[in-house]
Amino acid sequence: MMDGVKAALxxxxxxxxxxxxxxxxxxxxxASIVLVALLSIALLRGSIFGAVAGFMTGFLLDTGTLGTLGxxxxxxxxxxxxxxRYGETTARDRFHAPYVSVAVVTALYLFGQLVLQFMxxxxxxxGLVAHGVPGALVLNLxxxxxxxxxxxxxxxxxxxxxxxxxxxxxx
Amino acid sequence: MPRNRTVRxxxxxxxxxxxxxxxxxxxxxxxxxxxxxxxxxxxASLVLITVSFxxxxxDGVQGTGATVLRPFEVAADRIARPFADxxxxxxxxxxxxxxxxKLRGQNEALRRQLILDEGALQENVQLRKxxxxxxxxxxxxxxxxxxxxxxxxxxxxxESVVIGAGTxxxxxxxxxxxxxxxxxxxxxxxxxxxxRVFSHESRVTLLTDSESAVTATDVTNPSVIGAVRRGGxxxxxxxxxxxxxxxxVRVGDTIVTAGSLGTGPxxxxxxxxxxxxxxxxxxxxxxxxxxxxxxxxxxxxxxxQNVVVLxxxxxx
Numbered sequence: 001m002m003d004g005v006k007a008a009l010x011x012x013x014x015x016x017x018x019x020x021x022x023x024x025x026x027x028x029x030x031a032s033i034v035l036v037a038l039l040s041i042a043l044l045r046g047s048i049f050g051a052v053a054g055f056m057t058g059f060l061l062d063t064g065t066l067g068t069l070g071x072x073x074x075x076x077x078x079x080x081x082x083x084x085r086y087g088e089t090t091a092r093d094r095f096h097a098p099y100v101s102v103a104v105v106t107a108l109y110l111f112g113q114l115v116l117q118f119m120x121x122x123x124x125x126x127g128l129v130a131h132g133v134p135g136a137l138v139l140n141l142x143x144x145x146x147x148x149x150x151x152x153x154x155x156x157x158x159x160x161x162x163x164x165x166x167x168x169x170x171x
Numbered sequence: 172m173p174r175n176r177t178v179r180x181x182x183x184x185x186x187x188x189x190x191x192x193x194x195x196x197x198x199x200x201x202x203x204x205x206x207x208x209x210x211x212x213x214x215a216s217l218v219l220i221t222v223s224f225x226x227x228x229x230d231g232v233q234g235t236g237a238t239v240l241r242p243f244e245v246a247a248d249r250i251a252r253p254f255a256d257x258x259x260x261x262x263x264x265x266x267x268x269x270x271x272x273k274l275r276g277q278n279e280a281l282r283r284q285l286i287l288d289e290g291a292l293q294e295n296v297q298l299r300k301x302x303x304x305x306x307x308x309x310x311x312x313x314x315x316x317x318x319x320x321x322x323x324x325x326x327x328x329x330e331s332v333v334i335g336a337g338t339x340x341x342x343x344x345x346x347x348x349x350x351x352x353x354x355x356x357x358x359x360x361x362x363x364x365x366x367r368v369f370s371h372e373s374r375v376t377l378l379t380d381s382e383s384a385v386t387a388t389d390v391t392n393p394s395v396i397g398a399v400r401r402g403g404x405x406x407x408x409x410x411x412x413x414x415x416x417x418x419x420v421r422v423g424d425t426i427v428t429a430g431s432l433g434t435g436p437x438x439x440x441x442x443x444x445x446x447x448x449x450x451x452x453x454x455x456x457x458x459x460x461x462x463x464x465x466x467x468x469x470x471x472x473x474x475x476q477n478v479v480v481l482x483x484x485x486x487x
Contacts, residue, residue, distance in 0.1 A: 016247040019240075023323035024248075024255065026473035030326060048208050055212045059219075063236035064244070064322055066333050066367050066374040069229055070219030077212045114328070120224055123381045128328055136326075 003049070006154055007041050011057045014038075019064045030132045031139035033147065034061060035109060038076060039083045039101045040144070040151040047084030054080030068120065075112045079105045093157070098148040099141055106140045107133055234337070234369030241335060241372065244321050307430040307443045310349075313481035316340045317351060320475050321372065330380035330401075331363075334478055337371045341482035344368050345440050348375045350470050351479045360446045360469035361385065361428060362478055373480075378409065378447070379472050385441050387411060388429040389450075394418045396429055399447050402465065409448055411464040416455050420464055424450045442481065 014037040022028045038057055042050025058073030083101045110129050118124035223229050298304070318340070322333035336342050342365055350359030363383060367374040376383055379401050389395035397414035411426055430443025448466035455462045 012243075016243050018325070019322040020244045020247040021251040023325055024251075024474060029324060029473070032326075047205055051209045051212050055216065058216070060236075060240070061325075063233055064240050064333070065325055065329075065331075066233065066237060066322075066369065066372060068220060069223035069233060070216045070221075073219060074213060074216035077209065077216055081209045081212075110326070113326075116220075117328075120220075123328075125328060125381055132326070132328070 003045060003155060007045070007049070007053050008056070010037055010041065010151065010154065011053060012060070015057065015060050015064060018061070028139060030136040031143060032106070032109075032136070033143055035076070035079070035106060036102055036140055036143045036147045037151060038080055039105055040098055040148045041155060042080040042084040043087040043098055043101055043148075044152065044155045044157060045084070046088050047081045050080030050082075050084030050087075051077050052080075054078070068122075071113070071116050071120075074116070075109055078112075079109060098144050102140050102144045103137055106136050110136060230369060234372065237333070237369060237372045241321055245319075245335075248321075309430075309442050309444055310481065312442065312484065313347075314341065314484050316342060316480040316482055317477065318480065319477050323475075324377070324473075330377040330383075330472075331366070332375050332377065332475060334373050334375055334480070335371065336480055337369045337373050339370050340480070341485075342368050342373050342480050343482065346373075347441055347445070347481045348478050349445055349481065350475070351477050359479070360448070361441070362470055362472075362475060364440065365480065375478070377472050378468070378470075385447070386429040386431070386439055387426050387447055389418075389420055390425045390427055392418055392420065392424070395420055397461075397464070399426065399466065408451070409466040409468050411450070411466055412461065414462045414464055415460065416462055420450055420453050420462060422450050422453060426450065426466055 011034065014034045018032065018034045022031060022033055034057055038050070038054055041053055054076030055073045058071075058076040059069065061067075061072045061076075062069045083105060086101060087097070110133055114124050114126060114129045219229070223233075299306070316336050318334050318336035320332045321335045324330055324332060334348070344365055344367070346365040346368075348362040348364060350362055361378055363375045363377040363380070365373045366376045378385065378399070381401050384398045384400040387397060387399040395414055395418040397411045399409050399411050402408040402410045411420070414420065426447045426449070428441040428443060428445040428447065429439070430441060431439035446469050448468040450464055451467040452465045453462055
């Protein structure tokens, strides 16, 4: 419950930063602090948490930009769920996990957005997206360092006692 | 079993695979629960996309949400503004001296031009009155709604901004948006048009969007008529397309909206005379019918702070 409130606050602030501050500078226009914050939370709290947080964050972003509702929700739900699963299975306690997650999902998010826009008959300039991918990757990876460190403090990895609910006796 | 290995080691080192450890609350839940949750969320997203794209049923919800979000966006912007101003101040300091000299020269030239223009303007007004001339609509025929940008473009592809004025201020879909400074009647260069409107917010598609285009003409040579749209690459450059090779366009000429005469079905929604940009380069090849004209926009589309929306005058 407490994690839910904290995640809602963190992601709300990230959306405000994204909408009003970060995109004001051309250099940072391709960066997405929302995506980085969401993936960091999903990595630390798992797939269901990541999917629900992704859906809500996407809804908030689409509302703020007056865009077509649901597009960002769909992409962030899938991104949050997938990285949450990655965190639950193979990525635990690995240093490179947040960076790999952000890099992969940034590229997939941009191309996913392009595909959805194309399917809805909206302008979908693939060349522009491909051109913007390297910049977005670099900026999001730079953002990952402070954002993940902050979110790790807010959402500390669960203690061993919280993780283990049953013990199997061998032999 | 090799020598010196205990039974315990043999058990731990056996080839029997252990179950994957469960590390998170959600992974404790069954795989079925996980699939149901993500399936429902994806389904909800698809329903939202369908309803939002095909009808205006969710416009009320979205408009209310945007209105609620707006004070927070304004607060975030105000908190960040001093930092942005500081960065801008340092950046400006670097090339202030060179720019100062250049601007002094420009200022002198513009003063002389202004004197000539004021004379021509007076003459124009008198002649119009004498001839009872009815021309195309101009900026003066619209009311102006001054507002701020509350959300900037998102990502590399998006060429739209959200502004803090909507139907309650008289804004309509298709309303023309300009910058507040620089142009005639206190209005500036062309920014774009409103494409979605809510009660207190609207979304403006910028002129740099690949779907935007506007009929334009050269101030110094009105026989030049073409369509201004986004260039192939960067959004810093616009092109004036479909201009035949015969009318002469010179580098440095100012390009303005052409507007249209009358009120037929193909009437332009842009009033005549809104500045768009200056000609940055011009070329023509033997194999094409039209000139290649690149424009430098007068608006810095990456940092629009305030805008003016042109709305029909009350009673019209």
